Amino acid sequence: xxxxxxxxxRRRRRQRWLEVLREQGLGYLFMAPWAVxxxxxxxxxxGWSLYLxxxxxxxxxxxxxxxxxxxxxxxxxxxxxxxxxVKLLTYLQEVILMIPIIIIxxxxxxxxxxxxxxxxxxxxxxxxxxxxxxTGQVLTELFSQGAGELPFIDQYNVKPLVMEYxxxxxxxxxxxxxxxxxxxxxxSGVQILIFIAGFQTIxxxxxxxxxxxGATPWxxxxxxxxxxxxxxxxxxxxxxxxxxxxxxxxxxxxxxKNNMFKPDTGYGYASALAWIYFAIIFILLSVVFLLLRxxxxxxxxx
Amino acid sequence: MAVFVQHWTxxxxxxxxxxxxxxxxxxxxxxxxxxxxxxxxxKAIICMMLSFIAYLYLQPLLYxxxxxxxxxxxxxxxxxKWIPRSIDWSNLRKAWYxxxxxxxxxxxxxxxxxxxxxxxxxxxxxxxxxxxxxFFGRNLAFFLIILSxxxxxxxxxxxxxxxxxxxxxLNTPLVFxxxxxxxxxxxxxxxxxxxxxxxxxxxxxxxxxxxxxGASGFYLFTRIMLPLARPAALVVFLFSFIWYWNMYYEPSxxxxxxxxPLSIRLNNLEAVLLGPDMSGAKISAQNPITEGTKMAxxxxxxxxxxxxxxxxxxxxxxxIDRTGLVE
Numbered sequence: 001x002x003x004x005x006x007x008x009x010r011r012r013r014r015q016r017w018l019e020v021l022r023e024q025g026l027g028y029l030f031m032a033p034w035a036v037x038x039x040x041x042x043x044x045x046x047g048w049s050l051y052l053x054x055x056x057x058x059x060x061x062x063x064x065x066x067x068x069x070x071x072x073x074x075x076x077x078x079x080x081x082x083x084x085x086v087k088l089l090t091y092l093q094e095v096i097l098m099i100p101i102i103i104i105x106x107x108x109x110x111x112x113x114x115x116x117x118x119x120x121x122x123x124x125x126x127x128x129x130x131x132x133x134x135t136g137q138v139l140t141e142l143f144s145q146g147a148g149e150l151p152f153i154d155q156y157n158v159k160p161l162v163m164e165y166x167x168x169x170x171x172x173x174x175x176x177x178x179x180x181x182x183x184x185x186x187x188s189g190v191q192i193l194i195f196i197a198g199f200q201t202i203x204x205x206x207x208x209x210x211x212x213x214g215a216t217p218w219x220x221x222x223x224x225x226x227x228x229x230x231x232x233x234x235x236x237x238x239x240x241x242x243x244x245x246x247x248x249x250x251x252x253x254x255x256x257k258n259n260m261f262k263p264d265t266g267y268g269y270a271s272a273l274a275w276i277y278f279a280i281i282f283i284l285l286s287v288v289f290l291l292l293r294x295x296x297x298x299x300x301x302x
Numbered sequence: 303m304a305v306f307v308q309h310w311t312x313x314x315x316x317x318x319x320x321x322x323x324x325x326x327x328x329x330x331x332x333x334x335x336x337x338x339x340x341x342x343x344x345k346a347i348i349c350m351m352l353s354f355i356a357y358l359y360l361q362p363l364l365y366x367x368x369x370x371x372x373x374x375x376x377x378x379x380x381x382x383k384w385i386p387r388s389i390d391w392s393n394l395r396k397a398w399y400x401x402x403x404x405x406x407x408x409x410x411x412x413x414x415x416x417x418x419x420x421x422x423x424x425x426x427x428x429x430x431x432x433x434x435x436x437f438f439g440r441n442l443a444f445f446l447i448i449l450s451x452x453x454x455x456x457x458x459x460x461x462x463x464x465x466x467x468x469x470x471x472l473n474t475p476l477v478f479x480x481x482x483x484x485x486x487x488x489x490x491x492x493x494x495x496x497x498x499x500x501x502x503x504x505x506x507x508x509x510x511x512x513x514x515x516g517a518s519g520f521y522l523f524t525r526i527m528l529p530l531a532r533p534a535a536l537v538v539f540l541f542s543f544i545w546y547w548n549m550y551y552e553p554s555x556x557x558x559x560x561x562x563p564l565s566i567r568l569n570n571l572e573a574v575l576l577g578p579d580m581s582g583a584k585i586s587a588q589n590p591i592t593e594g595t596k597m598a599x600x601x602x603x604x605x606x607x608x609x610x611x612x613x614x615x616x617x618x619x620x621x622i623d624r625t626g627l628v629e
Binding site: 020024027028031037042044045048064109115118119126131256271275277282 | 344345348349351352355356358359360361362363424427428430431432435436437438440443446447450451452453454455456457458460461462464465481483484485486494519520523541544548604607608611615618
């Protein structure tokens with residue numbers, strides 16, 4: 001009797017193990033193509049480019065010619081190069097200013113689009129339009145012809161005003177941003193979309209409940225919509241950072257590309273520059289991730 | 303009598319006051335609204351603000367379209383900003399020849415269509431595995447995917463160039479098709495994350511029901527999960543199509559000659575038109591390459607995705623609402 005039960009128990013355990021194994025196998029099967037792709041098209045190139053940064057690389061007719069330099073490329077980039085660090089810092093300053101602007105603008109527009117009013121459908125279609133063009137060569141072409149500037153900056157002589165009020169140190173990035181307002185608008189298409197999708201996850205009944213309790217829309221925005229939108233703000237911050245750092249008009253990437261084809265610097269040096277850049281993106285994103293996790297924890301506690 | 307008249311006028315005044323007051327209140331409620339955001343005034347303000355921003359969005363497009371049809375004299379005339387005096391279609395013809403449009407269109411379409419279909423498939427599979435299957439190393443895989451989303455393409459472009467060169471893929475569409483097939487296409491990581499989010503919102507009961515029915519994991523995925531993921535698939539497909547259509551940096555490295563897409567040819571427009579070939583554009587001093595020609599080229603590049611968007615946008619907007627794209 002008892003031996004039968006033990007047998008039964010064993011059989012069942014074996015079955016459960018089989019099931020777990022099968023699920024594991026299925027998981028690996030499904031992940032396999034991605035894993036192969038990651039290895040060939042991401043991991044190997046990444047490792048290779050890290051190796052390039054430690055060498056001086058010359059292109060010869062029969063392949064690359066490596067000369068070991070250790071960390072020399074990084075030292076040169078930080079201490080000797082007088083173009084790259086300046087460009088990097090200026091761009092970083094600009095990006096740090098642009099991120100909140102893009103997010104606040106996207107939040108504002110998506111809030112407006114979330115109201116009900118006649119012609120909402122048409123407006124939504126127009127506001128998703130940038131998603132189509134924002135990545136293209138076409139936009140670069142347009143901006144190079146000056147179609148991307150705000151009409152009122154020249155008309156009202158904004159430049160000296162900004163210079164006077166903010167001082168020359170801050171005026172430069174601010175003016176840079178004013179000149180790029182239209183680009184900022186064009187780069188907030190996906191963010192608007194994410195916010196609108198996010199608002200749909202907050203259930204309508206919550207709004208009704210607080211309205212019955214006598215909350216004004218103003219209060220319900222601060223107490224319900226905004227806290228509900230925190231995860232999307234984080235997501236948008238991450239997306240914006242990645243988007244801005246891989247942006248075609250980006251001066252830093254331009255500089256890296258220039259160095260690639262200069263005979264005295266070459267691929268190794270350019271790769272070192274790119275890795276410094278990547279490290280900065282990584283740090284910025286980790287900060288956003290940490291803040292997000294903190295916000296999420298605080299929400300859970302409440 | 304006098305008293306009566308006095309009473310009468312007083313009563314009349316009071317009636318009028320009440321009546322007008324009620325009406326005024328009604329009007330007021332209609333205009334300002336019971337709450338902040340449902341009155342006519344609020345709606346008008348919202349519409350106005352949105353129209354202003356929409357104008358900023360549409361302005362470059364309008365600029366492109368009007369510049370495209372301006373003849374040379376209008377381009378040089380600073381008094382003409384928006385509306386040309388006469389419409390000149392020759393720019394479109396020049397751009398057509400300069401871009402070698404039919405061939406370039408075919409190349410771009412092959413890359414965009416195939417790659418986005420591959421991406422939908424592979425990202426759905428990977429996203430599903432990450433969301434619903436338990437296996438050892440899942441978190442590591444997810445971390446690697448997020449990491450690969452952040453890697454700037456410039457870091458790996460030289461090694462990739464060498465690898466593709468060794469494989470003999472340069473200047474062929476394989477450069478984009480094969481990585482897309484293995485989940486390393488343009489922003490594949492983002493699409494994997496979208497699918498993962500979508501699949502993780504589906505109820506757990508689906509798997510339990512399938513298990514009770516004795517369906518295999520594979521069957522569950524292809525017959526139940528994939529059809530449910532249609533809205534997510536549409537969003538991914540559209541994004542992927544448009545990004546592949548517009549991409550510039552990667553093809554400028556990998557596809558320099560023979561198999562070039564539209565975005566590369568926009569840069570070479572001038573060289574092609576001035577070059578010694580048998581194009582029917584006939585460039586001369588009377589018929590030069592102007593800003594308008596470039597704008598016509600740009601317009602011809604964005605016209606197809608614009609058309610796709612116009613057709614698909616109704617579903618697109620709906621599925622964004624439904625995907626739970628973000629969670």
